[in-house]
Amino acid sequence: MANYKFSAAVPEGTVDTVGEILKVAASPNVISFAGGLPAPELFPVNELKQATDQVYDTSAESALQYTNSEGFKKLREILAKRMAIRGVDCTADNIAITTGSQQSIDLISKMFINRGDTIIVEKPTYMSALDVFHTYGANVVGVDMDDQGMKMDALEAALRQNPETKFIYTVPTFQNPTGRTMPVARRQKMVELAKEYDVVIIEDDPYGQLRFAGEPVPAVKSFDTDGRVFYLSTFSKTLTPGLRTGWVVADPDFIKQFTIIKQSADLHSDNVSQQAIADFLTDFDIDEHIAKIREVYGKRQRLMMECIERDFPVGVKYSHPEGGLFIWVEVPGNVNTQALFDQCIKNNVAFVPGEPFFPGEVIPGTFRLNFSNMSEDKIKEGIARLGKAIKEFQG
Numbered sequence: 553m554a555n556y557k558f559s560a561a562v563p564e565g566t567v568d569t570v571g572e573i574l575k576v577a578a579s580p581n582v583i584s585f586a587g588g589l590p591a592p593e594l595f596p597v598n599e600l601k602q603a604t605d606q607v608y609d610t611s612a613e614s615a616l617q618y619t620n621s622e623g624f625k626k627l628r629e630i631l632a633k634r635m636a637i638r639g640v641d642c643t644a645d646n647i648a649i650t651t652g653s654q655q656s657i658d659l660i661s662k663m664f665i666n667r668g669d670t671i672i673v674e675k676p677t678y679m680s681a682l683d684v685f686h687t688y689g690a691n692v693v694g695v696d697m698d699d700q701g702m703k704m705d706a707l708e709a710a711l712r713q714n715p716e717t718k719f720i721y722t723v724p725t726f727q728n729p730t731g732r733t734m735p736v737a738r739r740q741k742m743v744e745l746a747k748e749y750d751v752v753i754i755e756d757d758p759y760g761q762l763r764f765a766g767e768p769v770p771a772v773k774s775f776d777t778d779g780r781v782f783y784l785s786t787f788s789k790t791l792t793p794g795l796r797t798g799w800v801v802a803d804p805d806f807i808k809q810f811t812i813i814k815q816s817a818d819l820h821s822d823n824v825s826q827q828a829i830a831d832f833l834t835d836f837d838i839d840e841h842i843a844k845i846r847e848v849y850g851k852r853q854r855l856m857m858e859c860i861e862r863d864f865p866v867g868v869k870y871s872h873p874e875g876g877l878f879i880w881v882e883v884p885g886n887v888n889t890q891a892l893f894d895q896c897i898k899n900n901v902a903f904v905p906g907e908p909f910f911p912g913e914v915i916p917g918t919f920r921l922n923f924s925n926m927s928e929d930k931i932k933e934g935i936a937r938l939g940k941a942i943k944e945f946q947g
């Protein structure tokens with residue numbers, strides 16, 4: 553084989569730890585809480601088909617043509633209005649459409665990170681954002697969390713120690729992987745600190761609308777007064793991930809620069825998807841659809857919590873999410889999470905071990921459970937198996 557002279561962006565070695573875990577978890581006898589997928593039975597298939605047919609029937613030539621990089625105007629206008637749901641007042645000029653939030657994270661990282669630059673994240677955080685930050689050679693500093701998300705005293709200490717920090721990346725609402733949500737006071741404090749230390753914030757919010765308990769909390773972006781917060785969201789969890797459509801909300805000047813960077817990445821996002829989603833949002837009631845998702849996920853989460861309370865040994869800690877897709881578990885003691893995972897596989901049940909979610913030092917005995925993509929019967933049986941496996945492991 554040729555000797556590939558890869559750039560520094562390509563990770564050394566080809567070990568795909570998470571891929572290996574998902575492969576083991578996919579065995580037919582295993583009940584897997586490892587995935588992070590939305591429930592496919594809730595995809596509004598007929599409505600999306602109608603919306604797509606309408607695009608082909610009424611505007612095929614424009615939809616199948618190249619288009620602008622910032623995205624379909626009508627979709628940007630609808631999204632600007634819908635941002636009021638998250639407490640954000642904006643217009644279409646504040647919005648760029650992307651090929652999902654993963655692309656938004658990638659492009660903003662490309663715009664800010666020179667190799668060796670420091671960025672600050674929650675500890676733990678979304679693993680595929682960490683992959684992006686590492687690709688660009690960032691020095692990733694993790695900040696401790698509690699049940700209410702990132703701790704502000706720890707954030708301030710991190711900013712003091714790293715005065716050249718480029719940005720803070722946060723998933724403040726129903727975080728992946730912990731399910732935790734930052735209360736209003738912390739959101740305000742985060743914006744104040746960002747101002748004081750002159751850094752920007754990337755607020756990643758794929759789950760904000762999936763609240764099934766408690767009171768809504770406005771986006772961090774809603775407290776932004778000087779274009780310091782870049783807000784990212786996506787249709788992946790409210791409609792479908794397959795159409796790969798997300799958006800960024802930021803100051804118009806930033807959006808212009810962002811659009812140039814996006815142009816060099818993929819010229820523009822899928823134009824048929826953008827137009828079909830715009831038609832879907834015009835002809836159907838997405839809030840009614842989201843209410844259905846919230847009801848189903850809420851039911852699954854409550855069942856999972858009940859089973860955990862009944863079946864897990866005393867002393868195991870877990871988060872109490874009010875929305876989203878995930879519960880985070882911490883088994884006490886200096887637990888070897890891989891050995892715990894192996895014990896669980898022997899009992900035909902799986903999770904994602906905590907390790908890939910940590911930027912540095914790993915909290916042992918941690919793992920993520922998904923409840924959105926799982927039938928009630930499997931939740932009952934799977935959590936019973938998990939409880940048994942943890943008890944066997946603890947001996």
Ligand SMILES: Cc1ncc(COP(=O)(O)O)c(C=O)c1O
Binds near residue numbers: 651655785786
């Ligand atoms: C926190 C977070 N950000 C971004 C993404 C990626 O979203 P998208 O499908 O829009 O690329 C995910 C997907 O799971 C996520 O959990």
